[in-house]
Amino acid sequence: MSALCTLLASCTHTLTVTGRIPTPLIEPFPVSIGLIVPAEFSTYIYREKLPRGGGDWTVGLGALQDAFFTTLFDTVFQRVQRVSLPVCEQIDAPNAPGLGCPDGYLRITLLEYAFLPPELSGLKFFSASTKYQLELMDAGGAVRDTWVVVGYGKNEGGGFQATDALNAASVDAIRDAGARVALDWSKQENVVTWLDSIGRNNDPKPIM
Amino acid sequence: MIQNLLCDTGTGPELRPVLQYAPQAPKKVVCLRMNCKRVLGSMRALSAGLRRIAMALVLLLLASCATTRVEQSRQSNSVLGAGEAMVILGRATYNDRETEESFTDCLADILSQGSNPIRLVSEEQFKDDLYPWFEARTAPTNANDLGRLFAEAGVQAQIDKSSIRYLAWIEGDTVTIDKGGSMSCALSTFGGGCFGMSYWEQDASYEASIWDLKNLTASGQISADANGTSYLAGLVLPIPILARPGNAACKGLAAQLRVFITGK
Numbered sequence: 001m002s003a004l005c006t007l008l009a010s011c012t013h014t015l016t017v018t019g020r021i022p023t024p025l026i027e028p029f030p031v032s033i034g035l036i037v038p039a040e041f042s043t044y045i046y047r048e049k050l051p052r053g054g055g056d057w058t059v060g061l062g063a064l065q066d067a068f069f070t071t072l073f074d075t076v077f078q079r080v081q082r083v084s085l086p087v088c089e090q091i092d093a094p095n096a097p098g099l100g101c102p103d104g105y106l107r108i109t110l111l112e113y114a115f116l117p118p119e120l121s122g123l124k125f126f127s128a129s130t131k132y133q134l135e136l137m138d139a140g141g142a143v144r145d146t147w148v149v150v151g152y153g154k155n156e157g158g159g160f161q162a163t164d165a166l167n168a169a170s171v172d173a174i175r176d177a178g179a180r181v182a183l184d185w186s187k188q189e190n191v192v193t194w195l196d197s198i199g200r201n202n203d204p205k206p207i208m
Numbered sequence: 209m210i211q212n213l214l215c216d217t218g219t220g221p222e223l224r225p226v227l228q229y230a231p232q233a234p235k236k237v238v239c240l241r242m243n244c245k246r247v248l249g250s251m252r253a254l255s256a257g258l259r260r261i262a263m264a265l266v267l268l269l270l271a272s273c274a275t276t277r278v279e280q281s282r283q284s285n286s287v288l289g290a291g292e293a294m295v296i297l298g299r300a301t302y303n304d305r306e307t308e309e310s311f312t313d314c315l316a317d318i319l320s321q322g323s324n325p326i327r328l329v330s331e332e333q334f335k336d337d338l339y340p341w342f343e344a345r346t347a348p349t350n351a352n353d354l355g356r357l358f359a360e361a362g363v364q365a366q367i368d369k370s371s372i373r374y375l376a377w378i379e380g381d382t383v384t385i386d387k388g389g390s391m392s393c394a395l396s397t398f399g400g401g402c403f404g405m406s407y408w409e410q411d412a413s414y415e416a417s418i419w420d421l422k423n424l425t426a427s428g429q430i431s432a433d434a435n436g437t438s439y440l441a442g443l444v445l446p447i448p449i450l451a452r453p454g455n456a457a458c459k460g461l462a463a464q465l466r467v468f469i470t471g472k
Contacts, residue, residue, distance in 0.1 A: 020332065022339035025362045125306070156308055172344070179340030 011055035015163045017064045019171035024075045024182045030200050032079035032100070034086060036107035042066035046113050054119055059166065061113055065130070065174050069108060072178050076185075086141035103198050104144070105137040111148065113173075115166055126162070127154040128169040130177050136191060145190030151177025274412075274436030274456040278464050282428040286420060287471035292373035293327040294319075294469060295334045299379040300344035307378050311414065311458055315378065318462035324470055329370055337366050351419045351426035358424055367421055374469055375421055378461075380414030382454040391442040402442030409437040412457040416465055430468060432461035 044062035049055075073080050081102060088101035112131040118124055129152050136145040153172025157165025185191060288294065296315055298307035312331065319326045335342050341363060348357055358364045391404035415431040436451025 020336055022336040024339055025337075025341065025360075025366060027362070154306070156306075156310075175339070175343060176345055179343040179346050182340045183346060 011053075012058075013055055013163055013166075014058045015167055016060040017167050017170045019064060019167070019174075021064075021068050021071050022175070023071055024178075026076055026182050028078040029076060029186060029195075030078050031104065031195070031198070032081070032102040033073065033077045034083040034102040034105040035073055035080050036083055036086065036105055037066065037069075038107075038109060041108065041110060044110055044113070050117065050120065052119065054117060057115075057166075059113070059115070059170065061110075061130075061170060061174075064171070065110065068174050068178060069181075072182060073106070076182055086137045088139065101139055103200070104139055104194065105141065107133075107135040107137070109133045109135070113170075115169065117162065117166070125154045125156040126165040126169040127152070128166065128173040129153075130170075130173045132177050132181075134181065134185060136194060138194060138197075144194045145188055147185060147188050147191075149177050149180045149184075151175070151180070274434045274451045274453040276432060276434040276453075276456045276460040278430065278432045278460045280428065280430045280464055280468065282468070284420060284423070284425065284427045286423065286427065288326065288373055288469050291327075292371050293329050294374040294376060295329045295331065295372055296376045296378060297331055297334070297342070297347075299377050300347075305381050305383075307380055307414070308382070308454070311380075311382075311454060312378050314455065314458040315462050315465070318459065319466055322466075324466060324472065326466065326469060329372055334370075334372070337370065338363060351417075351424070354419065354421070354424040358421075373420065373422055374427065375419045376465065377417045377419070378414060379417070380412070380457075382410055382412040382457075384408050385411050391440060391446065393442065393446070401444035402446045403444075404442045405439060407437055407439045409435070410451065410453045411435050412453040414457050414461055416461060418465075418468065428468065430461060430464050432457040432464070434460065
């Protein structure tokens, strides 16, 4: 494949990552969150020209990761309201009466996405990783915790199934990061302290 | 212990995979010989030169058989009840070796078909329904963890809803342990062709750990090891003669898994 790519000067691979979005089997934390999602999160496109005839890659990750984490946070927290800034007035706006101020704010950012094809790794699968940052702010907007979580996924395949394999690896990387967010975020020391400070139990329990 | 011999040439219906369990071995071996005799008989009609080439090919066909060994240990005698289902999961790891998706697909295809089909819940559906408890990083690593996981009421309810009785974790992979020979191909205005021979030996080693989700215990393990050498002979045209030990291990493991789960 690499040789063929070299012969053709370059191979261009364009992929919009798609996959199933599971609803976590987790009991919601009894907290309300103002969720801050940067605009580029849902439109993120990764571009890279790989060495040694690996071709040009364009990977649209934004739509899936936005839908995935929207579903995840909607399930993990008792109440979620998207806001653009960590200020209460946004939620108490006239068009959203009665919601009140959230207990805190959470900003999710994609720090990094990377992948490695079999041609470069020497392994027989595509691997992909996602690195997200979760920034927790209290009701006053003060940062209480910054947690970086890395998700990893891999999928066997190559040659003419390259885009399918990278799609599957990327979905797995998002799922892996999401699983850690669902199960481990509340165990972070600063998060525990924050939950205690607002009088909430931080022990997640699955729903019936 | 059960031993299987699988001759899996992948070249057509003449030499079918032969799978025998110890008590039925003689009958199945006769079947293999009959098939081989049929091939040899048809060669008599060929000319002397072609016969030599055909003989070489038949020898390669026979040499490219994969030998499979299946072993089982059982800790309980329970079997699948009416309406109950099984799920097959490939054990994910973060190293460079992992159970191939094609292997678990092969197992699922065989077990869901035949005269005694097993109701299977797909791996994707199972993982989605129980997200995030069965992801690569979060899945229980042994049956002792099931009690803790099932204490989470939502998990038990979801398993009951799907009527899943057994979970089979599949671990292992197929690796090339030896390769050699050489073959060269040439193309000219007078024609072209390939000459030479190359070979590669593969070893497929898989294990199924079966968990009983009703009793929250380990029911047993089945392992399948297959070994075979494949050839690529260049006699003007390149002729592949494939042993496919991964396929042989899949068939051996699936057959034993069916008996283990259904009791027949």
